Amino acid sequence: MNDILQLKGHFEQRRNPNRPGPRNLPAGQTVKVSHLIDLRNQLIDLVEFWKDKTLFSKALVSVHYTDVVAKSNRIKDLLSESVNGANDSIVGAKFSETEDTVRHIITHCIKQETLKKSISDLNTCIDILNSQFDGKISVETIEQINRNIISIEGLPKTKFVSIIVDSHYVDYFGIEKDIDPIENRSVITLFRTDVRSIEIMRKIGISETKLQQLDDITFVMNPDQFDILREQVPYLVAMSVSDITEIPSVDFEKEKYIDSEFPIPEPTNEPVVGVIDTHFDKSVYFSDWVEYVNSMSKELPIEVQDYDHGTMVTSIIVDGPALNPRLEDNCGRFRVRHFGVAKKGRNNSSTIMREIKKIVSENKDIKVWNLSLGSELEISKNFISPEAAILDQIQVENDVVFVVSGTNKSEEENGEKRLGSPADSINSIVVNSVDFEGNPAAYSRVGPVLSFFNKPDLCYYGGTNEDRITVYAPYGKAKTYGTSFAAPWITRKMAFLIYKMGQTREVAKALLIDSAAGWKKTLLASKIAGYGIVPKDITKIIQSEDDEIRFVISDISELFDTYNFNIPIPVYQDTQPFIAKATLCYFPRCARNQGVDYTETELDLHFGRIKDDSIKPINNNIQNDEGMHFLKEGRARQLYRKWDNIKLVGEELKDSPRARKVYGDGRWGISLKTKERLNYDKRPINFGLVITLKELNGQNRLSEFIHLCSLRGWLVNRINIENQIDVFNKAEQDVEFE
Known part of the structure; x- marks a missing residue:
């Protein structure tokens, strides 16, 4: 097995050199005056609707688009109140879905005078189309207007063209007011x-x-x-x-047990993992490893069964392999700081959310948190749950990571059931369950989230009714199953990678995704299994096969383009005998009030050979190839996971793979193109990148790669388990001064 390498080098940063050219319609498209008349009449109806509303002075207007639209194709002049266009007034976004189409609905809050101004502008455009263009305008005509071959009267040409293009992408204007009643708090x-x-x-x-x-x-x-x-x-x-989170009773089988079966030493300097769950019973054999805090109101009585779930979850994090030898992960034991925030049965989600925010802010030393609580209700297709939004915000603001269970469905529920909150948290690692043969557990629920984001992220062994996980409960050893007991195993691995291996949360997450995905024919995530099953043994995650070169890079994207064109890939007989894959993870800021357009930052990954001073991406990524391709937003999301905070790109390992042609001196490059959804200045964002190269002839070229990297100025560090644990242990030693 080869050690994974950590590469440290300099990434260049540059602002976006491209400035948008004149707007125009997509090729072959036209806009008819009848459509402009329809839009104008809809806005007139909205003016009439809002004129006698006195609770607030502005108007809410929903723009129903013809498709899933990119930021560049949202309306710019219609409904606009600033130089930034109408984007500044967005207060919500969702999808309208039918069997055949998915379309954006974006809601704006604007002054009523702005509505009237848009009506006036549309009237002028209607007059121009009727008087100068026979009621219809095409791409070719707009091109001539942009080049001053044709002149128009009544509006500046850029505004006229912009309103025409706006109108092309808008199906109609309306108000969102079909609201269903609620049955519970x-x-x-x-x-x-x-x-x-x-x-x-x-x-x-x-x-x-x-x-x-x-x-x-x-x-x-x-x-x-x-x-x-x-x-x-x-x-x-x-x-x-x-607001109701229903925590069901744990399905368990008691076992006859003897305490001496589980001897456990006194804790020393082991890392501390945070657990937020139901309560913890301090009478169990590993209680010295757990610091328990009751974070509920002292006025609420705690019953015997309120200790079951939380104690079982924490038993896996502290001593899981001792209880389940077949799941030995070589991660060792972990101390736990356990916060009891819920009881069996009904709980108020809002109270739990508020408590979680307080807990994390007061425990800055904990970087990895396990949350195996979840709602029985399905998440919405059009917005993130409040619980998930809080978790996403906490992770951005506190440099922590949550591992969240994928929630269960009952045996009585047939067919698919969407995940329950907070398993829709985009920044969290969401874990579903498989049986010990690797098949999805019957109780696992499904993604995606917001009809787009890949959730769950991963799956692990959580047991089944027939073949259960061993846990330790207040009354002793027990057998159970559920995603609640799959997630803690991933928490253990994240804690090992971050605390003991010294990796950033971004790299640690990318390593887990990368190890689960392997070299599959498709690198798209499954709606029930995520990117796959994480290997049991931690060494399978932080080492690679003898014919593989795996290296990690962590850095900060500060401007539009963060790039390095200086990765030397070994050459053999005038070819580069490798296939490659790359996994990128980052933790973006999110805005729940933006609905389906939830993540605010996009990092577009380009990785591949350098040809003619540019990257030839291994996944043929054509985004940002200005002037060469027209790529619809829906296709960009599908093909290149645009706006997703996990990017996994790579190539299929075929039976007879071919070596690559060498361009120039054989260098490869990385480029991360950054986009902000809202009109913010670019904000620095940390990223973690895992790159794997597989040698097609089965040769070990790790030493050659290290040598080439050193010659090109990279600082190369082997991530060796024994060395890293020695470093961790020495860093945790108490120093006594005489």
Whole structure:
């Protein structure tokens, strides 16, 4: 086995050199005056609707697009109130799905005068089309206008063209007000307007003293309160989700046990993992390894069964391999700081969310957290749950990672069932379960999230009804199953990689994804198994086969293009006998009020050979090839995972693979192109990249690669288990000063 390498070198940073050219329609498209008339009339109807609404002065307008639209194809002049275009006024986004199509619906909050101005501009464009272009305009005509071959009167040419292009991508304008009632206490998020949401609640008769507010636009409401909201201002409701998290009883089988079966030494300097769950029973044999904190209100009684789930989960993190020798992972034992935040049965999600935020902020020393709680209700297709949004925010702000169970469905439920919150957390590692033969467990639920994001991320052995996981409960050893007991095994591996191997959370996550995916024919994630099953033994993750070169890179993307064209790949007989794959992970900021457009930052990965001073990507990524290709947003998301925070690109390992042609001196390159969804300046973002090269002739070329990298200025470090653990142990030793 080869050690994985850590490469440290200099990445160049540059701003986007390309400036957008004149706007135009897609090839072969036209816009007819009848469509502009329809759009104008819809805006006139909206002016009429909003003119007598007095709770706030602005207007909410939903733009129904003809497709999933890229940021560059969203409306720019229609509904615009700033030099940045209409993007600044977006307050929500969702998808409209049919059997054949997926389309964007993006909601704006604008001044009513802006509505009237857009109507006036459309009237002018209608007059121009009728008087100068016989009621229809084409790509070729717009090209002539852009080149000043044809002149127009009534509007500046750039504005006229922009409104025509805006209109092409818009199906119609409307208001979102078809709101279903709620049956239980729920978390309600409103569209942001120019008036504080709490003031609007007061004006429509919902007392703020009886209203729990999570943030400036999110409230916890009972059905009676929501009925008032739904009756008076249905157009203000952006999203709603139940506030009830149902924690079912654990299905377990007690075993006859003897404490001496599980001798355990006293803890020393082992890493500390955070567990947020139901409560922990301090009478178990490994209690010295666990610091337990009751984070619930002291007024709430804790019953015997409230200790079961949390104690079982923590038993795996502390001493899982002793309980399950067939799942020996060589990660050792871990100490746990266990926070009891829930009871068996019904819990308020909003209370748990608030407590989790407080717990993480007060325990900065913990970098890896296990959360094996989840809702029985399915996630929405159009927005992230409040619980998941809190986890995503916490991870961005605190440099931590959550490992979350993929939630279970009951034996009585047939067919597919979508994941339950917070398994829709985009930044978290979401884990589903497989049996010991590697088949998806019958109780596992399915992704994706927001109709796009690959969830779950990974799967692991969580047992089945017939072949269960061994855990330790308050009453002794027990047999059970569920995604709750698959996730802690991944938590152990993340803790090992971060604490003992010294890797960043981005690299550690990428290593797990990379190891699970292997060299499959397809690198797309499964909606039930994620990228695959993580190897049991940690050495399989931090070592590679003798014919493989695997190296990790972590750095910061600061500008539009973060690149290095200086990776030397060995050459043999005038070819490069390798296939390659690359896994990229990063933790983007997210905005729940943006609905399906949830992640704010996109890192577009280009990796491959250097040809003519540019990268020839191994996955033929044509994004950012200006002027050469037209790629629809939906296809970019499907082919290149645009806006996903995990990118896995690579090649299939075929029966008779061919060596690569060498370009120039054989260098390869990496380029990360950064896009911000909203009109923010580029914000630095950490990334972790794992690259694997497989030698097609079975030769070990690791030493040659290290030599070539050293010659090109890379600092190369072998990630060796024994050496890294020695470093960890010495760093954790107490130093006494005389």
